[in-house]
Amino acid sequence: MAGLAAAAIGLTLAEAAIPLPIPGVKPGLANIVTLLVLYRYGWRMAAWVAGLRVVAGALALGQFLTPAFVLSLSGGLASLLVLAWAIHLPQRWFGPVGLSVLAAGAHIVAQLLVVDLWLLPDIRLTAVLPLFLGAALVTGLANGLISHHLLTRR
Amino acid sequence: MSEPSPASPSRLPLRPGDWIVLLCGCAMVAMLAWHQADSLEGRVIIRVDGRVYQEAGLRLNRIIEVPGPLGVSHVEIHGGRVRIADDPGPRQRCVRQGWIPPGGQAICLPNRISVENAAAGYDTLSY
Numbered sequence: 062m063a064g065l066a067a068a069a070i071g072l073t074l075a076e077a078a079i080p081l082p083i084p085g086v087k088p089g090l091a092n093i094v095t096l097l098v099l100y101r102y103g104w105r106m107a108a109w110v111a112g113l114r115v116v117a118g119a120l121a122l123g124q125f126l127t128p129a130f131v132l133s134l135s136g137g138l139a140s141l142l143v144l145a146w147a148i149h150l151p152q153r154w155f156g157p158v159g160l161s162v163l164a165a166g167a168h169i170v171a172q173l174l175v176v177d178l179w180l181l182p183d184i185r186l187t188a189v190l191p192l193f194l195g196a197a198l199v200t201g202l203a204n205g206l207i208s209h210h211l212l213t214r215r
Numbered sequence: 216m217s218e219p220s221p222a223s224p225s226r227l228p229l230r231p232g233d234w235i236v237l238l239c240g241c242a243m244v245a246m247l248a249w250h251q252a253d254s255l256e257g258r259v260i261i262r263v264d265g266r267v268y269q270e271a272g273l274r275l276n277r278i279i280e281v282p283g284p285l286g287v288s289h290v291e292i293h294g295g296r297v298r299i300a301d302d303p304g305p306r307q308r309c310v311r312q313g314w315i316p317p318g319g320q321a322i323c324l325p326n327r328i329s330v331e332n333a334a335a336g337y338d339t340l341s342y
Binding site for chain 1: 230240
């Protein structure tokens, strides 16, 4: 588990170094690890790995207990909850890609909720909703495909 | 592990449910984007005493009356620009500021009114 969490943290850190055009949109590569663990070892393990990743990643990036950390945590929790539900969907119908997209959606919705309710209550966020949801769709799809590839490789 | 560890996923990368999820997602994004296509272009946020008094688009030319503690200020929106046309404050600083650039703000401190041209301006960027 420590190794898997370390892999997730590594991806988080690597991702933080990539410059991205739009603030707030990032690929969330570490979620690939969460998905893999979910499929291989079940939800509890995935929750541990994701939780460790959020906390340790924030420590490493120097944003522990900052708003960015709260955002990361809320997104992580929301996607874990959705995954807990989605993993019980019939396997024949829903694969890693569907789960990944659902989790990415939950992630960004939770984050926007936190921003809306706590960080920037004065700003109407509906304007950025399509942008972020669309980004979640794309990154969820990409991460799901990568996860699928890794899961079926051996 | 207590959770049912599912057997290895089938060969298909995208199963029917995945497609449904994706299509629903696309539909949602498209709907939201279409729904507010016009609200994305410039917005003006008028605050009185720190609270949002009115949010307006930049598209229609008009004059908005904003009552503050000193009296009524007039915010003019004209040709996609916005300015404070007149204000009861003694020094008229916010009026002389003229048209407010995108992302800019004019504040009539005596009358406790601020007008923000929120057209695609970031006010904080933080990673």
